[in-house]
Amino acid sequence: MPAKPAPTAVVADDERLMRDQIIGRLKEAWPELVIAGEAANGREAVAMVQGLQPDIVFLDISMPEMDGIKAAQAVAGQVHVVFVTAYDQYAVRAFEQGAVDYLLKPVEPDRVALACQRLRERLTQRPDPMSDLLAQLSERLGGGGVKPREYLRWVQASVGNSLRMIPTSEILFFRAEDKYTRVQTETVEALIRKPIKELVDELDPNEFWQIHRATVVRVDAVAQVTRNLRGNQVVHVKGRDDKLEVSRSFNHLFKQM
Amino acid sequence: MSTSNTAREAFRDIGSAIAAVWWGFFDWLALVSWKSLVLIWVLVLILGGVLHRPLTALILIVVSAIIKIIAGGKRRADLTASEATRRAEMEQLERTAVEARMQALQTQVEPHFLFNTLASIDQLIQTDPPRASKMQQSLIRYLRSAMPQMRETQRPTLGQQIDLSCAFLEIMAIRMEERLTTVIEVPEGLKSALFPSMMLQTLVENAIKHGLDPKAAGGRLAIRAEVVDAQLAVHVIDNGVGFNPTGDGGVGLANIRERLKALYDGRAELIIAVPPEGGTSATIKVPYEIAPR
Numbered sequence: 001m002p003a004k005p006a007p008t009a010v011v012a013d014d015e016r017l018m019r020d021q022i023i024g025r026l027k028e029a030w031p032e033l034v035i036a037g038e039a040a041n042g043r044e045a046v047a048m049v050q051g052l053q054p055d056i057v058f059l060d061i062s063m064p065e066m067d068g069i070k071a072a073q074a075v076a077g078q079v080h081v082v083f084v085t086a087y088d089q090y091a092v093r094a095f096e097q098g099a100v101d102y103l104l105k106p107v108e109p110d111r112v113a114l115a116c117q118r119l120r121e122r123l124t125q126r127p128d129p130m131s132d133l134l135a136q137l138s139e140r141l142g143g144g145g146v147k148p149r150e151y152l153r154w155v156q157a158s159v160g161n162s163l164r165m166i167p168t169s170e171i172l173f174f175r176a177e178d179k180y181t182r183v184q185t186e187t188v189e190a191l192i193r194k195p196i197k198e199l200v201d202e203l204d205p206n207e208f209w210q211i212h213r214a215t216v217v218r219v220d221a222v223a224q225v226t227r228n229l230r231g232n233q234v235v236h237v238k239g240r241d242d243k244l245e246v247s248r249s250f251n252h253l254f255k256q257m
Numbered sequence: 258m259s260t261s262n263t264a265r266e267a268f269r270d271i272g273s274a275i276a277a278v279w280w281g282f283f284d285w286l287a288l289v290s291w292k293s294l295v296l297i298w299v300l301v302l303i304l305g306g307v308l309h310r311p312l313t314a315l316i317l318i319v320v321s322a323i324i325k326i327i328a329g330g331k332r333r334a335d336l337t338a339s340e341a342t343r344r345a346e347m348e349q350l351e352r353t354a355v356e357a358r359m360q361a362l363q364t365q366v367e368p369h370f371l372f373n374t375l376a377s378i379d380q381l382i383q384t385d386p387p388r389a390s391k392m393q394q395s396l397i398r399y400l401r402s403a404m405p406q407m408r409e410t411q412r413p414t415l416g417q418q419i420d421l422s423c424a425f426l427e428i429m430a431i432r433m434e435e436r437l438t439t440v441i442e443v444p445e446g447l448k449s450a451l452f453p454s455m456m457l458q459t460l461v462e463n464a465i466k467h468g469l470d471p472k473a474a475g476g477r478l479a480i481r482a483e484v485v486d487a488q489l490a491v492h493v494i495d496n497g498v499g500f501n502p503t504g505d506g507g508v509g510l511a512n513i514r515e516r517l518k519a520l521y522d523g524r525a526e527l528i529i530a531v532p533p534e535g536g537t538s539a540t541i542k543v544p545y546e547i548a549p550r
Contacts, residue, residue, distance in 0.1 A: 014470075015377065015434075017377045017381065021376065043473070064472060086372035087371075150503035152503060153503055154503075155502070156502060163530055164529065164530050166529075167511075167514075167529075187526075229270055230270070231269060
């Protein structure tokens with residue numbers, strides 16, 4: 001009877017010290033386990049699992065490029081997964097009884113021994129596809145389900161020679177001017193190349209209102225609305241003297257509330 | 258057709274002009290004192306007598322008296338309302354200032370950072386004890402200055418804030434190894450300048466967390482300080498993945514803005530810029546003040 005091949009594992013963590021630690025503890029607890037590779041980010045981990053086809057992968061949850069949860073989704077069903085994390089913010093503990101194990105850093109020898117024992121038993125079975133667990137974890141990470149639409153919270157605009165990131169909460173209004181769109185805050189006047197028409201789609205409609213073909217104003221920056229001599233509504237903004245005319249098609253916005 | 262339009266517009270303009278004059282008169286009546294109003298009435302009566310129009314004068318007086326009573330009431334209501342608004346604004350401002358102070362005092366030590374660092378120290382104790390000891394000393398230095406100091410009587414200096422961030426960066430350099438390069442260019446003379454607590458540290462942590470850590474190859478983080486036009490400018494520049502315009506930028510940046518407003522009332526600012534070579538550059542400008550000895 002040929003000897004069963006030695007089990008293999010890949011260890012993924014962005015910090016070398018942490019990889020050394022896990023590998024060191026694994027050698028004590030399970031001398032036969034062969035460390036087939038070490039990955040420093042999620043993408044490397046997935047490539048290694050697919051290339052080396054190990055039995056087990058140890059995945060740190062927070063890694064650059066691709067986090068441990070996404071990496072696990074990419075290799076689900078192909079390999080037995082053990083999550084590793086320094087701080088249990090994802091409440092992985094809740095899944096301790098499930099098909100997937102987890103380790104907390106710094107990894108304790110006794111806990112590693114227990115994880116290894118469970119893995120030995122599990123190696124006889126096919127790797128769990130972890131679908132429920134991964135769906136719940138990725139939801140906790142805010143990545144699951146239908147994402148709410150993301151609106152602009154910062155506008156990248158030029159002020160003189162520099163390129164600034166201006167938070168939308170500081171912007172009083174946008175106004176089309178020739179080829180550019182002017183971004184006005186209380187203290188800074190900046191320019192962007194994006195036309196008002198495109199901007200309107202990217203801004204949060206609860207934060208900004210279009211009041212004219214050429215003007216978009218932040219609702220909270222409106223100080224008052226008056227009428228000019230021709231009977232048109234005029235918006236006054238906080239902290240500046242600019243008067244912004246409301247065109248007739250947007251009059252309904254400021255109907256008596 | 259265009260003439261009728263012009264005429265209509267002209268009428269509308271005349272109408273608005275009359276309305277403006279009427280409201281001007283209304284405001285004047287509301288503001289004028291009763292004493293001068295009575296004096297004017299006497300003059301009107303005399304004028305009415307001279308012109309043999311006593312009834313017109315009398316009607317004018319009665320009407321203006323009625324308007325004065327109504328307008329005076331409205332004016333008082335307006336004044337009370339604006340006073341109430343002013344008081345509410347003051348209270349809001351005071352509340353923000355108190356909250357800002359509380360936030361500044363709150364521990365900002367992230368559990369993820371703390372546990373990862375402790376795990377690294379644990380590993381180094383076995384493989385490289387002198388390095389473990391050095392890392393633990395950096396952690397102690399970091400925690401000491403990041404912990405809230407409720408009895409803090411002296412205003413923090415830039416030097417203290419740089420020391421705190423250096424301790425943090427020493428730890429991150431051990432953990433991230435070649436993925437993090439740090440450059441600190443702060444003239445010795447500026448270290449005694451006053452600088453609000455934990456703001457530099459928030460920018461440094463942001464640069465690592467949102468700029469360099471998501472980048473597999475890592476990168477460079479620079480802290481620079483200079484005085485320009487009596488303003489102390491402190492820059493934190495990274496060459497990481499760059500700013501995400503749909504992200505909220507972290508509560509940290511909004512906090513810094515609020516606190517600068519409460520502490521300096523418009524004489525300080527936080528500027529986020531995109532350097533030509535990519536990444537993110539964050540600058541805090543505050544009035545340049547030397548700490549009293």
